[in-house]
Amino acid sequence: MSEIPLIQVRGLHKSFGKLEVLRGVSFEVKRGEVMAIIGPSGSGKSTLLRCLNFLEEYQAGEVLFDNTLVGYRDSAAGRRKLDSERNIRRIRARLGMVFQSFNLFPHKTVLENVIEGPVVVKGQPRAEAEAEARTLIARVGLTDKLDTYPSKLSGGQQQRAAIARALAMQPAAMLFDEPTSSLDPELVGEVLEVMQSLAADGMTMVVVTHEMGFARRVADRVMMMDEGEIVELTPPEQIFTKPESPRTAEFLRRVLH
Amino acid sequence: MSYTWQWQLIWDFRQVFVRGVEVTVMLTWWALLIGLGLGLLLGLMRSSRLAVLRWPAAVYIDIFRATPILVQLVWIYYALPILLGLQMGNIVAASVGIGLHAAAYIAEIFRAGIESIDRGQSDAAKSLGMGYGQAMRRIILPQAVRRMVPPFINEFATLMKLTTLGSVLAVNELLHEAENLINNTYRPLEVYTIVAVVFGLMIYPFIWLSQRLERRWKTRG
Numbered sequence: 001m002s003e004i005p006l007i008q009v010r011g012l013h014k015s016f017g018k019l020e021v022l023r024g025v026s027f028e029v030k031r032g033e034v035m036a037i038i039g040p041s042g043s044g045k046s047t048l049l050r051c052l053n054f055l056e057e058y059q060a061g062e063v064l065f066d067n068t069l070v071g072y073r074d075s076a077a078g079r080r081k082l083d084s085e086r087n088i089r090r091i092r093a094r095l096g097m098v099f100q101s102f103n104l105f106p107h108k109t110v111l112e113n114v115i116e117g118p119v120v121v122k123g124q125p126r127a128e129a130e131a132e133a134r135t136l137i138a139r140v141g142l143t144d145k146l147d148t149y150p151s152k153l154s155g156g157q158q159q160r161a162a163i164a165r166a167l168a169m170q171p172a173a174m175l176f177d178e179p180t181s182s183l184d185p186e187l188v189g190e191v192l193e194v195m196q197s198l199a200a201d202g203m204t205m206v207v208v209t210h211e212m213g214f215a216r217r218v219a220d221r222v223m224m225m226d227e228g229e230i231v232e233l234t235p236p237e238q239i240f241t242k243p244e245s246p247r248t249a250e251f252l253r254r255v256l257h
Numbered sequence: 258m259s260y261t262w263q264w265q266l267i268w269d270f271r272q273v274f275v276r277g278v279e280v281t282v283m284l285t286w287w288a289l290l291i292g293l294g295l296g297l298l299l300g301l302m303r304s305s306r307l308a309v310l311r312w313p314a315a316v317y318i319d320i321f322r323a324t325p326i327l328v329q330l331v332w333i334y335y336a337l338p339i340l341l342g343l344q345m346g347n348i349v350a351a352s353v354g355i356g357l358h359a360a361a362y363i364a365e366i367f368r369a370g371i372e373s374i375d376r377g378q379s380d381a382a383k384s385l386g387m388g389y390g391q392a393m394r395r396i397i398l399p400q401a402v403r404r405m406v407p408p409f410i411n412e413f414a415t416l417m418k419l420t421t422l423g424s425v426l427a428v429n430e431l432l433h434e435a436e437n438l439i440n441n442t443y444r445p446l447e448v449y450t451i452v453a454v455v456f457g458l459m460i461y462p463f464i465w466l467s468q469r470l471e472r473r474w475k476t477r478g
Binding site: 053055085089090092093094095096097099101102103104105106107116117120121162165166169 | 375377378380381383384385386387388389391395396399400403
């Protein structure tokens with residue numbers, strides 16, 4: 001069982017109207033693997049990530065999570081139908097997601113944000129959820145902010161709270177959509193540290209990022225995307241020292257100045 | 258020209274105003290209930306992704322906003338019974354009419370409120386595995402309601418004033434009672450002044466509350 005990759009993507013196509021954003025993307029993420037996705041803006045990185053938990057519908061190809069097709073049901077006749085909301089929700093609940101703009105619930109405190117998923121989605125008793133939430137919040141270093149509303153937190157603190165919120169669902173994998181891109185430079189480190197410790201604990205992670213240092217240090221493999229396609233997908237040493245594609249080389253030259 | 262105000266006469270007839278206020282409050286209450294319930298439903302339909310839900314709501318809202326409420330009331334009271342064989346008392350007809358009318362405006366308040374919430378909020382709710390209903394109830398509406406309070410209080414004040422149109426269906430609300438009183442006393446200036454003051458006293462507390470809530474929520478974000 002454990003040889004089957006946790007996430008399998010085959011021939012994924014996605015367009016917004018006439019604009020083709022993903023043109024046949026295929027890759028796999030093994031359990032415990034950390035994959036960084038890099039590439040110029042507009043290359044389809046975020047869209048790809050959002051297809052993994054079906055926040056975006058895709059037109060062709062397939063995304064398999066834990067060997068289950070995400071978002072659709074294929075009939076025996078080969079016709080594809082949208083899956084039931086219940087099945088889609090079940091998969092989403094097992095995939096934690098962290099957003100560029102944090103998206104904490106502003107009308108709830110840090111603690112309330114973190115217990116929201118377990119209590120509402122899983123039906124976990126509140127006291128139990130709170131006890132687990134306190135542990136997670138301690139882990140991201142926000143114990144003194146339990147009862148604080150998001151608007152009173154710095155960007156870095158908000159993002160750490162958002163990570164705790166996603167972890168509270170005990171996800172099988174975590175998706176990060178440019179988690180540090182809207183942070184002031186001095187706050188990036190504290191978020192990356194939390195992510196690095198998650199990786200060290202064996203969490204399966206897919207991270208869309210512009211932090212090349214993080215990708216190089218933490219990722220097992222780095223995917224370079226451009227114009228809706230995978231340009232290359234290799235271990236970090238290789239992509240950062242001798243990239244195969246001139247497009248990768250050009251991109252890295254620009255971001256690493 | 259000098260006019261002698263006769264307030265004593267008005268005081269003698271204070272029971273008339275009390276009766277009128279009772280009916281006005283009752284009309285407001287029922288119309289508000291209908292307007293809120295139907296308005297929420299229409300507002301959700303209007304912001305739905307499904308055209309089968311969006312269209313009927315849009316047509317309803319446009320019809321009620323594009324025609325005079327006076328006509329709507331008269332039509333509901335006199336024409337609906339002929340079409341549906343549904344006979345309503347005048348107070349029921351007035352409540353329903355004003356409620357249906359207010360629903361169109363309240364629906365737009367709900368829709369605008371829901372659409373003003375950043376898409377990231379529903380993304381975050383969905384990514385936790387929440388369904389549409391859970392996300393609406395727990396995440397989107399609690400935030401949207403705060404933004405809806407000022408326009409909603411506005412609509413509430415309008416609605417309460419619209420109950421005076423019940424007089425065309427001979428509902429004994431405050432204005433109707435007042436006009437009867439004028440016919441008996443010939444003191445229109447005093448009576449209308451009192452009517453204005455009473456409406457002001459009924460509506461102002463809500464405006465005050467709305468402003469306070471707005472200020473409190475602003476400090477908490």
